[in-house]
Amino acid sequence: xxxxxxxxAVFSVPGASSIQLGQFSSPALSDKLAPGRSSVINPxxxxxKKMLFxxxxxxxxxxxxxxxxxxxxxxxxxxRAFHEHTKGSKTFASAIKLMSxxxxxxxxxxxxxxxxxxxxFAETKEQxxxxxxxxxxxxxxxxxxxxxxxxxxxxxxxxxxEYFEGADFKNAERLVIDAS
Amino acid sequence: MPSAWLSTHLRASRPxxxxxxxxxxxxxxxxxxxxxxxxxxxxxxxxxxxxxxxPAAWLIVAGRxxxxxxFRKKRRETLTAPEDLEPVHDGVHPEEELTLSxxxxxxxxxxxxxxxxxxxxxxxxxxxxxxxxKIVAGLSVDEIARAFLVQPKTMEQRITRAKKxxxxxxxxxxxxxxxxxSARFSVVANAIYLVFNEGYSASQGSELIRETLCEEAxxxxxxxxxxxPGEPELRGLLALxxxxxxxxxxxxxxxxxxxxxxxxxxxxxDRTLIAEGIILLEAALRKATPGPLQIEAAIAATHTRAxxxxxxxxxxxxxxxxxxxxxxxxxxxxxNRAVVIAKLKGPEEALGQLxxxxxxxxxxxxxxxxxxxxxxxxKQFSKARKAYEAAIQHAGTEVERQHICSxxxxxxxxxxxx
Numbered sequence: 001x002x003x004x005x006x007x008x009a010v011f012s013v014p015g016a017s018s019i020q021l022g023q024f025s026s027p028a029l030s031d032k033l034a035p036g037r038s039s040v041i042n043p044x045x046x047x048x049k050k051m052l053f054x055x056x057x058x059x060x061x062x063x064x065x066x067x068x069x070x071x072x073x074x075x076x077x078x079x080r081a082f083h084e085h086t087k088g089s090k091t092f093a094s095a096i097k098l099m100s101x102x103x104x105x106x107x108x109x110x111x112x113x114x115x116x117x118x119x120x121f122a123e124t125k126e127q128x129x130x131x132x133x134x135x136x137x138x139x140x141x142x143x144x145x146x147x148x149x150x151x152x153x154x155x156x157x158x159x160x161x162e163y164f165e166g167a168d169f170k171n172a173e174r175l176v177i178d179a180s
Numbered sequence: 181m182p183s184a185w186l187s188t189h190l191r192a193s194r195p196x197x198x199x200x201x202x203x204x205x206x207x208x209x210x211x212x213x214x215x216x217x218x219x220x221x222x223x224x225x226x227x228x229x230x231x232x233x234x235p236a237a238w239l240i241v242a243g244r245x246x247x248x249x250x251f252r253k254k255r256r257e258t259l260t261a262p263e264d265l266e267p268v269h270d271g272v273h274p275e276e277e278l279t280l281s282x283x284x285x286x287x288x289x290x291x292x293x294x295x296x297x298x299x300x301x302x303x304x305x306x307x308x309x310x311x312x313x314k315i316v317a318g319l320s321v322d323e324i325a326r327a328f329l330v331q332p333k334t335m336e337q338r339i340t341r342a343k344k345x346x347x348x349x350x351x352x353x354x355x356x357x358x359x360x361x362s363a364r365f366s367v368v369a370n371a372i373y374l375v376f377n378e379g380y381s382a383s384q385g386s387e388l389i390r391e392t393l394c395e396e397a398x399x400x401x402x403x404x405x406x407x408x409p410g411e412p413e414l415r416g417l418l419a420l421x422x423x424x425x426x427x428x429x430x431x432x433x434x435x436x437x438x439x440x441x442x443x444x445x446x447x448x449x450d451r452t453l454i455a456e457g458i459i460l461l462e463a464a465l466r467k468a469t470p471g472p473l474q475i476e477a478a479i480a481a482t483h484t485r486a487x488x489x490x491x492x493x494x495x496x497x498x499x500x501x502x503x504x505x506x507x508x509x510x511x512x513x514x515x516n517r518a519v520v521i522a523k524l525k526g527p528e529e530a531l532g533q534l535x536x537x538x539x540x541x542x543x544x545x546x547x548x549x550x551x552x553x554x555x556x557x558x559k560q561f562s563k564a565r566k567a568y569e570a571a572i573q574h575a576g577t578e579v580e581r582q583h584i585c586s587x588x589x590x591x592x593x594x595x596x597x598x
Contacts, residue, residue, distance in 0.1 A: 061402070063189065065403070066188050067188050071188060100405075102406055104409070118410040118415075119409030120409075160456075162452060
């Protein structure tokens with residue numbers, strides 16, 4: 001049961017690599033994926049054209065609960081390859097594995113009341129917009145903190161993180177990448 | 181490898197598909213046969229790169245059709261199938277339209293009904309466990325028999341009798357009202373905890389098969405928590421199982437000896453499982469509707485908070501055991517509380533509590549072993565020896581017996597001529 005259920009959200013940051021999807025009509029995949037290789041899009045200023053991408057992973061928890069240790073290793077092999085590639089090409093920013101949806105609570109606001117419901121946010125009418133990572137001592141505090149958000153216009157799901165890998169966000173210098 | 185992934189899909193879909201088929205046919209046996217047929221068809225039809233988007237829905241369609249075929253064979257000449265049992269369109273990927281019509285709440289109730297059937301109070305505990313493992317988790321009769329150290333034939337009979345008993349009880353399933361529903365949750369949660377405990381508590385059977393029981397129990401608990409996130413006792417159940425399971429590597433020595441909480445290497449506890457267990461418990465406790473499983477999970481969580489045994493928060497444990505004594509009184513709970521009282525107020529006070537439990541726990545090895553340990557602390561060695569001997573006499577498993585024997589040996593070497 002200590003299996004690593006891979007539901008990461010992985011972000012890429014500016015680095016040495018310059019993979020930029022959507023810029024070429026049909027480049028060879030091997031070209032794009034060669035680590036450290038530059039398929040630079042804007043020779044004048046490659047850094048400026050960098051874009052952060054979130055990679056959101058969806059999978060069935062019923063299925064992930066049923067995989068054998070061997071199958072789990074097989075899944076993790078792909079994740080390790082992803083880590084190796086993105087770290088080698090300095091596109092890696094962070095990896096986040098969320099805990100099961102069983103741990104989730106959802107917070108919303110109706111008129112002036114905050115409503116905390118158990119379970120993940122499961123509607124399909126709304127779309128995933130973005131997320132914060134916050135470091136709180138308890139679920140209770142996390143719930144209080146998210147009440148600062150404009151919950152009139154949406155809901156937030158709070159899901160604890162099981163595994164985090166990335167820059168030391170508590171001590172590192174602030175980095176802002178604003179695509180707008 | 182392809183066939184392995186296919187069977188994982190079958191395993192993952194099993195509870196949902198069986199639950200739906202059980203509702204359609206109103207009979208577990210028919211539902212199991214239909215699932216079997218659907219699985220065979222899937223193994224023939226599915227390709228590695230072309231597994232249906234919703235394998236469970238595909239299997240439900242195939243299972244329904246297989247069940248209807250069987251139904252028609254039985255009554256071929258006389259009757260056509262009832263209207264609502266018309267075969268569903270059975271193309272390459274027929275599941276998509278069905279997926280739309282499968283309301284999530286129907287599915288939730290299906291699974292609850294299936295689990296409640298398997299864990300029904302008319303069944304004995306060992307029957308509940310066997311049925312849940314066989315029908316919902318899909319373990320083979322051989323596997324279950326090995327877990328319980330009985331012949332496969334004996335286990336087969338146990339399962340057959342359980343099914344007969346269910347039929348004889350002519351169970352009916354109206355939509356349960358609030359109170360009824362919550363009673364069902366409690367029955368189901370307890371049965372899943374029994375499955376977990378069967379795997380967890382001391383070892384008969386091979387370690388591998390015991391671990392399978394724990395993992396199947398956790399898988400069922402996870403499924404239930406996903407379906408009913410608003411039920412705090414289900415989250416408590418999952419939290420309890422995860423926190424107990426986190427100690428699995430620290431609980432037995434390389435030679436298979438039991439290692440007590442006091443002696444365990446806490447660095448070997450699985451922190452990932454503990455973290456998930458604790459957050460589940462916190463989420464459950466927000467509801468402020470305490471139940472026995474939540475309290476037991478809180479007790480387990482309290483132990484994980486201490487980096488060393490002697491840093492254990494005994495006062496908190498005393499409060500939790502007291503709560504458990506009120507909400508679900510039992511002599512075993514009182515025994516555990518006596519151990520905590522010994523830490524807080526000393527062995528004499530604890531022995532006084534134990535005396536009141538002598539009658540109900542006469543045949544319970546832990547009772548005598550606890551008494552013996554307290555008597556040893558008080559230097560009443562010959563009484564302690566007698567208590568250890570009683571404990572050995574009532575030990576339920578070889579691991580437990582050996583553990584108590586080693587305690588007695590330690591006492592003997594400490595007090596020569598005892």
